[in-house]
Amino acid sequence: MAVRSKVKRLTFEDVEKVGLTLPGVEVGTSWGTSALKLHGKMIACTPTNKQAEPDSLVVCIDLPQRDELLAAEPDVYYVKPHYEDYPCVLARLKNIHPDALRDLIRMAWEYRDAKEKRTRKRR
Numbered sequence: 001m002a003v004r005s006k007v008k009r010l011t012f013e014d015v016e017k018v019g020l021t022l023p024g025v026e027v028g029t030s031w032g033t034s035a036l037k038l039h040g041k042m043i044a045c046t047p048t049n050k051q052a053e054p055d056s057l058v059v060c061i062d063l064p065q066r067d068e069l070l071a072a073e074p075d076v077y078y079v080k081p082h083y084e085d086y087p088c089v090l091a092r093l094k095n096i097h098p099d100a101l102r103d104l105i106r107m108a109w110e111y112r113d114a115k116e117k118r119t120r121k122r123r
Helices: 012-019 063-072 098-122
Strands: 025-030 033-038 041-045 056-060 088-092
Touching: 012 025, 012 033, 012 041, 012 098, 025 041, 033 098, 041 098, 056 098, 063 088, 063 098, 088 098
Parallel strands: none
Antiparallel strands: 025 033, 033 041, 041 056, 056 088
């Protein structure tokens, strides 16, 4: 029987540390709660909707990526009805590995950066 090593329980402070390693990311607020932003747009924050589980993180990613995460690791990633129509996924900070958190925040950064570039092209 494989013994799963204990992983440190992550907090939003850990999320901030990861996010601040990416170009242009800043700490701010969204809906009155701590958030990471790129060019003033939210990429990750503490969810405020009551459907989200405690100690979760909501992260902006595209819907196909969300579907892949939900299928691959349902103990880490989930979505609730309030969030279904938005390009985001919820992550349980108590279950996510630090490497997976880095990958998730990077995905959010890439998603927001690509969206910003498309918006600038249209102007």
